[in-house]
Amino acid sequence: MTALSPHPDRLLPSDSAAREVARRLYDDVRAAPILSPHGHVDARVLLDDEPFPDPAALFITPDHYVTRLLHAHGVPLDRLGVGVPPEERDGRAIWRLLCEHWDAFLGTPVRFWLESELAEVFGIGEQPSAESADRVYDELQARLAEPAFRPRALFERFNIEVLATTDDPADDLAAHLALREDPGFSGRVLPTFRADRYMSPDAPGWAPALAALAEASGIDTGTYAGLLDALRSRRAFFTAAxxxxxxxxxxxxxTTPLSDTEAERIHLGALSGEVTPAEASAYRSNLLYRFAELSVDDGLVMQLHAGVHRNTHRPTFDRFGPDTGHDLPAVGGYTLPLAPLLRDFGTAPGFHLVLFTVDESLFSREIAPLAGFYPSVYAGAPWWFLDSPAAIARYRGSITDAAGFGKTSGFIDDTRAFCSIPARHDMSRRADAAFLASLVTTHQLSEDDALAVARRLVDGQPRGVFKL
Amino acid sequence: MTALSPHPDRLLPSDSAAREVARRLYDDVRAAPILSPHGHVDARVLLDDEPFPDPAALFITPDHYVTRLLHAHGVPLDRLGVGVPPEERDGRAIWRLLCEHWDAFLGTPVRFWLESELAEVFGIGEQPSAESADRVYDELQARLAEPAFRPRALFERFNIEVLATTDDPADDLAAHLALREDPGFSGRVLPTFRADRYMSPDAPGWAPALAALAEASGIDTGTYAGLLDALRSRRAFFTAAxxxxxxxxxxxxxTTPLSDTEAERIHLGALSGEVTPAEASAYRSNLLYRFAELSVDDGLVMQLHAGVHRNTHRPTFDRFGPDTGHDLPAVGGYTLPLAPLLRDFGTAPGFHLVLFTVDESLFSREIAPLAGFYPSVYAGAPWWFLDSPAAIARYRGSITDAAGFGKTSGFIDDTRAFCSIPARHDMSRRADAAFLASLVTTHQLSEDDALAVARRLVDGQPRGVFKL
Amino acid sequence: MTALSPHPDRLLPSDSAAREVARRLYDDVRAAPILSPHGHVDARVLLDDEPFPDPAALFITPDHYVTRLLHAHGVPLDRLGVGVPPEERDGRAIWRLLCEHWDAFLGTPVRFWLESELAEVFGIGEQPSAESADRVYDELQARLAEPAFRPRALFERFNIEVLATTDDPADDLAAHLALREDPGFSGRVLPTFRADRYMSPDAPGWAPALAALAEASGIDTGTYAGLLDALRSRRAFFTAAxxxxxxxxxxxxxTTPLSDTEAERIHLGALSGEVTPAEASAYRSNLLYRFAELSVDDGLVMQLHAGVHRNTHRPTFDRFGPDTGHDLPAVGGYTLPLAPLLRDFGTAPGFHLVLFTVDESLFSREIAPLAGFYPSVYAGAPWWFLDSPAAIARYRGSITDAAGFGKTSGFIDDTRAFCSIPARHDMSRRADAAFLASLVTTHQLSEDDALAVARRLVDGQPRGVFKL
Incomplete structure (x- = not known):
């Protein structure tokens, strides 16, 4: 067996002078409360506080970071439980597949997260392998049955102060509201308003979404004006929650806006099944502009992730559905597309617009220059495909010149994998400590200033940017 | 108070072996005369040799590097004196705003430059802060009143051998000519011919520009042929100066050329107010091609900065004018657009074409491959948004493979801030020393070769590339 | 004279802790047999086993890596022997030009390769320079006359196990077949099927190519169906060889496929001289799709290099022909263009698609995400313009996050310069050792795991990916 013992200095610089600085910076922030302003954990998990079912359901099947690389190594998704009803999945067999392909993850952030989780959350002492698979599975299973490994206990142990979820505007937020009322739960679990599905009048899900929103809001969404009213109303509901x-x-x-008349015309046409791709696109651009306008009015922070081709592999989508590993980065672009929005709202007081990208050529060409001029714009943390130590270093190395640290969003974990939250924030804290240490040892920053920045990055920045 | 004492080894590598090499390389070139072949200082400043008015006017108001990041942190531009008549500005209040936001610049090249200027030019010993703002302001004010801090004294102290300015073809170059005649001034202040405003027949400023050029040259610019003649004549005038x-x-x-007939047709049409966007664009492309043709004829080095969206935030432009922080990088592109120009002039003897970019994805994909084949093409130094230690390292790391050092332009400071010139060149020398040291300690270059390259980068390259 | 003695630790990290790890990793793989699955050496060189004619013909004239940078420094291509009949070339004069411009290559991979070749293959002990040029030339000439410096002897000494060439489908592969039969030659020299010239029905060479293919295959290529049959037949012939x-x-x-009817229509039209650019483009896209389909059927690994503008400088092309230094990188793109191909074959068992790029912004945005999902897709090694230590580090730093090591192709040398093969593989082994050591010393990888990866990268990966 090979021991699993993540090194206490992992990700810190190898040069000893820089490592000592980085260690001091990291030690100062490592135990700071976690502010997680963007992610995809289901609030109900915390409300219900049921034990997690099994290691495969916890670590593998729902996490497309894990399943996509196994798939790339030839493991069909259904053998990983994807698209298979829970009762038909064989957790142990799925777990074995991960263990047999453990080396596929060498050097990837997924391996970092999983090693941290296994060792530090679950106390596993050996590396997964074909040989150790069953032993580790049994050990994990035993842990999951213990009260200390239920969601709420882990939430406390992870020292999460704020956890934002992602929710449809029509959602009743029952879990969020119940958690707020629950005297036994002191964490803050905040809903995030995600109205994507109202933006595509040419998609089959649009009309049903409108109907659900009408029911949730009590406002007729049969008109464009009604849709805006309903969205406004639900945003207030989310704010109240x-x-x-x-x-x-x-x-x-x-983000080119339309006149109300034109938007209304497209809305009505789409409801009667008459909408061209160009109209749908114009409608979408207009709504993105309107979302900013609504944010200027009600103060909700606007997060934007542009440039992802969704569901690019049709056969996989048809069989396994969305979020199964074949969303792929597009060539990004914010400067010109956002011009109408920024013209009208870029300097609006209190407006916060956090820009994320999966195209890292935007870091120095678009994101930093925009965040370095517009008071409203913040450079979102490296996200999806770029949420690794190497990409975080590139982000800081590209963003800092033109935007400094004060116009960056702070880390977001963006995860569906609850147990990966501390590991992901820990990676970010280590990577930022390494970056700051490199500035200190090259005398670009004093250690005192670096310490202040390190603290701000885990606390002041996310708290301020996301209005937590 | 926090001491301000820039470290003598700043920007050099933290690894001790590499640092020692870098220090030797840097020490060898640190005091070399400054060749500044591209910048935006006004020659009249040196001719008049008046004391600089106050710290805000020297360091803040005219420097969009400084004002843009303050603006990004919520400081309105007018509070920084932008768009405010000089006599209505409160220099001390503006200075305080910088000091209060001093941390916003942590990790940015602006902070590096300002710290170097304050400490090394003005002998300031404490960091700016809300608390120290007035003390530092008073100390700077006192210095500015001293003869040693007048422009010419600083020019000598900065050890500037050549300073190029940027000038309109219709400019009479009176300041340049007077400086040449002045026995008390030994520096070389060279005009640079910038004919941008003659390229856009659809812009309101075009016809007035033609009129000014006609007056300056004594050549009728009412025709395209006349414009070319006038430009040719003024280029000769610039050369003589x-x-x-x-x-x-x-x-x-x-750079697609037009027939003379077609160019003439557009020119005449535009003068009578008839020009389509497509015609304007074709006219512009043709002129860019003709600029190269003129350079082949008269030997003036052609510098090209493509890919900047100018004045992207209309409300700021309307209120504060151009160069106020919202010029933003575009997706760049040279290989295809320059094909006609390079087909005809790429191997012309004596032709020098220096390409700059704000899109660093071009470094390895376009700039280095072009400079690595065409005798005429040089890879311009990292510029605007990319004029930082981190970006310089990426530039060298991306350009050297295919273009070596001998096809790079040498550093350009591109600054409007006279006192930042030595700090900017110093940053470049340190960053190049660090890069070269990394090649030495990984045995890719001998230290002797590295020393020769370091010297060439501050002397032979700019002297040769810019024909100084 | 300046000694030429490449340092044994070159390219390994300067930090001593990392260097020790890197040295151990490198030492373990440095002498491993060379698998060269992609290159442009002529098999006949090995069959004939004639002495190389002279140093210029060996190192300079046929190598556009060398001639392009000399050209960029003002040396006309004909003075380097390009486009000049061999009997009219003055090898010594050409060699002197390289020596006089030796500094132009400082910091470039070409210098690394040439230094390694001169010192380690030919035992040259002094750096080329204007002063040493003749001495070194004479020494090289003397070596080339020795039996130990004939191609086969070098092949053995280089420890090449597999060498793939690049060949036209109509090629009779006589040299390959003769080498297979030759009991005195134990190496494997494998043909690679390159059918580019059948893809452009609007190019003058297309019809003659079809005729040659028809003759080679005995199949009428006057129809599209015939072309596919002929290609299929020749692929089988290549496989047999x-x-x-x-x-x-x-x-x-x-890769949008056409119906057979439509493809046939364009094929027949083109043969009678009637083909529009749009038809040619559609025909090409269809053929690329069909190449994948053929690979799914017959198991030949599909390598794809997209995004190169060929022969961009018309005057050079007209005078000196192709491969003379002015092929230039284009903005790349795989995700959308490959969608039809990947939809139908992306998960086909046994299908291997190796993607190369000259646009490194694709590493993290396209190549790694594709290789990290599709079982068929592999991230091709950094290639042309990016085959340097710095670019290899960027490749690993960008690819590993989403694709790990197991979806990378292993190094390809892609060279026409036979004697550079060991130097190029050595560079790759050193660069990978340096990258892996950086992961070890930052505790992202154990040294045992790093060692296993290092071995896999020089053996298991290329053997598996290229089915060697």
């Missing part, structure tokens, strides 16, 4: 932010994912960040 | 180069900034680097 | 892979170079990676 503790929400501080919205999130929007689009392929294109175009 | 010591100029060695032109500079052109365009969004697109397209 | 030991080939395991195809290679295709295109500007665009579009």
């Amino acid at each position: 503790g929400g501080t932010a919205t999130d929007t994912g689009v392929l294109s960040a175009e | 010591g100029g060695t180069a032109t500079d052109t900034g365009v969004l697109s680097a397209e | 030991g080939g395991t892979a195809t290679d295709t170079g295109v500007l665009s990676a579009e």
Whole structure:
């Protein structure tokens, strides 16, 4: 067996002078409370506080970071439980597949997260392998049955102060509201308003979504004006439930507004099944502009993730559905597409617009220059495909010149994997400590200043940017 | 108070072996005369040799590097004196705003430059802060009143051998000519021919520019042929005044030539107010091609900065004018757009074409491959948004493979801030020493070769590339 | 004279802790047999086993890596023997030009390769320079006359186990077949099927290529169906001759299939001289799709190099022909263009698709995400313009996050310069050792795991990916 014992200095610089600085910076922030302003954990998990079912359901099947690389190594998704009803999945067999392909993850952030989780959350002392698979599985299973490994106990142990979820505007937020009322739960679990599915009048899900929203809001969404009213009303509902932010994912960040008349015309046409791709696109651009306008009014932070081709492999989508590993980065672009939005709202007081990208060529070409001029714009943390130590270093190395540290969002974990939250924040804290230490040892920053920045990055920045 | 004492080894590698090499390389070139072949200082400042008015006017208001990040942190531009008549500005209040936001610049090149200037030019011993703001302001004010801090004294102290300015073709170059005649001034202040405003027949400023050029040259610019003649004549005038180069900034680097007939047709049409966007664009591409043709004829070095969206935030432009922080990088592109120009002039003897970019994805994909084949093409130094230690390292790391050191331009400071010139060149020398040291300690270059390269980068390259 | 003695630790990290790890990793793989699955050496060189003519013909004239940078420094190509009949070339004069411009290559991979070749293959002990040029030339000439410096002897000394060449489908592979039969030669020299010239029905060479293919295959290529049959037949012939892979170079990676009827219509039209650019493009996209389909059927590995503008400088092309230094990188793109191909074959068992790029912004945005999902897709090694230590580090730093090591192709040398093969593989082994050591010393990888990866990268990966 090979011991699993993540090194206390992992990700810190190898040069001894820099490592000592980095260690001091990291030690100062390592135990700071976790502010997680963007992620995809289900609030109900915390409300119900049921034990996690089994290691495969916890670590593998729902996590497309894990399943996609196994798939790339030839493991069919169904053998990993994807698209298979829970009762038909064989958790142990799935777990074995991960263990047999453990080396596929060498050098990846997924391996970092999983090693941290196994060792530090679950106390596993040996590396997964074909040989150790069953032993580790049994040990994990035993842990999961213990009260200390239920969601709420882990939430406390992880020292999570704020956890934002992602929710449909029509959601009743029952879990969030119940958690707020629950005297036995002191954490803040905040909904995030994600209205993507109202943006595509040419998609089959649009009309049903409108109907659900109408029911949730009590406002007729049969008109464009009604849709805006309903969205406004639900945003207020989210705010009342503790929400501080919205999130929007689009392929294109175009934000050209339409006249109300024109938007209404497209809305009505689409409801009667008459909408061209160009109209749908214009409608979408207009709504993105309107989301900013709504944020200027109600103060909800606007998060934007542009430039992802969704569901690119049709056969996989048809069989396994969305979020199964074949969303792929597009060539990004914010500067021109956002021009109408920024013209009208870029300097609006209190407006916060956090820009994320999966195209890292945008870091120095678009994100930093925008965040370095517009008071409203913040450079979102490296996200999806770029949430690794190497990419975090590139982000800091590219963003800091033109935007400094004060216009960056602070880390977001963006995860569906609850147990990976501390590991992900820990990676970010280590990577930022390493970056700051490199500035200290090259005398670009004093250690005192670096310490202040390190603290701000885990606390002041996310708290301020996301209005937590 | 926090001491301000820039470390003598700043920007050099933290690894001790590499640092020792870098220190030797840097020490060898640190005091070399400054060749500044591209910048935006006004020659009249040196001719008049008046004391600088106050710290805000020297360090803040005219420097969009400084004002843009303050603006990004919520400071309105007018509070920084931008767009405010000089007599209505409160220099001390503006200075305080910088000091209160001093931390916003942590990790940025602006902080490096300002710290170097304050400490090394002005002998300031404490960091700016809300608390120290007034003390530092008073100390700077006292210095500025001293003869040793007048422009010419600083020019000598900075050890500037050549300083190129940027000038309109219609400029009479009176300041340049007077400085040449002045026996009390030994520096070389060279005009640079920048004819951008003659390129856009659809812009309101075009016809007035033609009129000014006609007056300056005594040549009728009412025809395209006349414009070319006038430009040719003024280029000769610039050359006679010591100029060695032109500079052109365009969004697109397209260089498809037009027939004289077609160019003439557009020219005449535009003068009578009839010009389509497509015609304007074709006219612009043709002129860029003609600028190269003119350079082949008269030997003026052609500098090209493509890929900047100018004045992207209309409300700021309307209120504060150009160069106020919202010029933003575009997706760049040289290979295809320059093809017509390079087909005809790429191997022309004596032709020098220096390519700058704000899109660093071009470094390895376009700039280095072009400079690594065409005798005429040089890889311009990292510029605007990329003029930081981190970006310089990426530039060298991306350019050297295919273009070596001998096809790079040498550093350009591109600054409007006179006192930042030595700090900017110093940053470049340190960053190049660090890069070269990394090659030495990984045995890719001998230290002797590295020393020769370091010297060439501050002397032979700019002297040769810019024909100084 | 300056000694030429490449340092045994070159390219390994300067930090002593990391260097020790890197040295151990490198020492373990440095002498491993060379698997060269992609290159451009002529098999006949090994069959004939004639002495290389002279140093210029060996190192300079045929190597566009060398001639392009000399050209960029003002040396006309004909003075380097390009486009000049061999009997009219003055090898010594050409060699002197390289020596006089030796400093132009400082910091470039070409210098690394040449230094390694001169010192380690030919035992040259002094650096080339204007002063040493003749001495070194004479020494090299003397070596080339020795039996130990004939191609086969060098092949053995280089420890090449597999060498893939690049060949036209109509090639009779006589040299490959003769080498297979030759009891005196134990190496494997494998043909690679490169059918680019059948893809452009609007190019003048297309019809003659079809005719040659018809003759080679005995199949009428006057129809599209016939062309496919002929290609299928020749692929089988290549496979029988030991080939395991195809290679295709295109500007665009579009892969939209056509119906057989439509493809046939364009084929017949083109043969009678009637083909529009749009038809040619559609025909090309369809063929690229069909190449994948053929690979799924016959198991030949599909290599794809998209995004190169060929022969961009028309005057050079007209005078000196192709491969003379002015092929330039284009903005790349695989995700959308390959969608039809990947939809139908992305998960096909046994299908291997190796993607190369000259646009490194694709590493993290396209290549790694594709290789990290599709079982068929492998991230090709950094290639042309990116085959340097710095670019290899960027490749590993960008690819590993989403694709790990197991979805990378292993190094390809892609060279026409036979004597550079060991130097190029050595560079790759050193660069990978340096990268892996950085992961070890930052505790992202155990040294045992790093060692296993290092071995896999020089053996298991290329053997598996290229089916060697």
